[in-house]
Amino acid sequence: MSQSTFLNRQALYLRPDPARVVVRRFGPQAEPRDLSHTDKIRANHIVERVLSLDPVAAESLLAEVLENFKGRHRNLLERFEARADEMEEAFATHGEFTQVQRRLVGSYFLHEYSFEAAALFNPSIVSHPDQSGAPPGGRRFVLSVRAVGEGHISSLTFRSGTIAADGSVSVDPTSRLASIATLRNRMARLDGEDVEVTFSTDGDISERVIFPVTAAQSNGIEDARFVAFEEDGKIVFRATYTAYNGRGIRSELIETSDFLSFRMSPLRGSAAVNKGMALFPRKINGRYAMIARQDSENLYLIYSDDLLTWESGGVALLKPQFPWEFIQIGTCGSPIELDEGWLLLTHGVGPVRKYAIGAVLLDKADPSKVLARSREPFVRPEPSEREGYVPNVVYTCGAIRHNDQIILPYAVSDTFCNFATVRIAALLQAMERHDAGMGI
Structure with a gap:
């Protein structure tokens, strides 16, 4: 699978800036x-x-x-x-x-505290809730990014930008200033705390930093996978992320309608003790659906009736099959709905812990059915992308469809971000059909 046939790197770099500080x-x-x-x-x-x-x-x-x-x-x-x-x-x-x-x-x-002094990586992208000023045939977007500072503490921050009709991406200038969200409400539960945080309407979205506020998050809010979730005729932006306390992890959920006020809730159930859960952008047959990795190697399709309770089990969907993913596979963000099915981007870990990005096509009506899968990754670390905090890694927490392309923000060696565009038709054509002996 030749990357040059359908992948276009834009060389639009977002690098950590130690001059950006919060109190x-x-x-x-x-x-x-x-x-x-x-x-x-x-x-x-x-x-x-x-x-x-x-x-x-x-x-x-x-x-x-x-x-x-x-x-x-x-x-x-x-x-x-x-x-x-x-x-x-x-x-x-x-x-x-x-x-x-x-x-x-x-x-x-x-x-x-220089919240992004060490790294700015693992981005996800969604349409901006305010599309005023979008270019003709294009759209505005919000990018979530994981920032890492002293002590390897991860926080969640944001950028905004535009996608032109032809798929070219531009990122708005980043503010010199930054501030931590204000805690507005804290509700104790048997399994943790629900918290609500908010930002002032003053300033730019790039000034907003969600820093750990609960004991479970004390060492980091990691790898938010945002998706525009459609429910009851409205759009709510939701993301699963990993809460890390320095000893253990669990999955939590954050949601917002305006990227000013946010609610964070711990997920319950045996599946929530794992990383890398990715929510479908709408209910499937009346239930919430998630792609999850329950055993550190394989991907499963699981369901929930209340959005917060996720149990292990479900349907075994994908296991490592090709050399570039022999160690493990995982999600690279929420599934993207196409006419042909659900496009799921995956990461695979291969020799010398090299991370790469591939793709899977799932049946739209029944996403437990795998229709096609990439035998080779379509994004690998280029020679210029191999050096950084964690070498030999390309990774994303979520892409977005725009016309006939996928807009793919991705992280480089757990250090900085870049953007690429992917032609959907060419990507699907390069994938191998499930009926050609792909198995799971």
């Missing part, structure tokens, strides 16, 4: 009521030192801090005050603070 909690990370005795003592020592400053010195210090960080964040004073509010219960013994003192105290319990 996040420094010092005690837990809720004030959960702080250890030692943490409370140390925090109060810091407060005592701030309160020991005379009013003129305190005001001068706050002005110096604001001048030093000028232009690096929006509404920095509000962030100082919000952090002081979070810590108020721990500071109850100190009585009333002046406004200057509160702001200074807040500043001592925050730090700058």
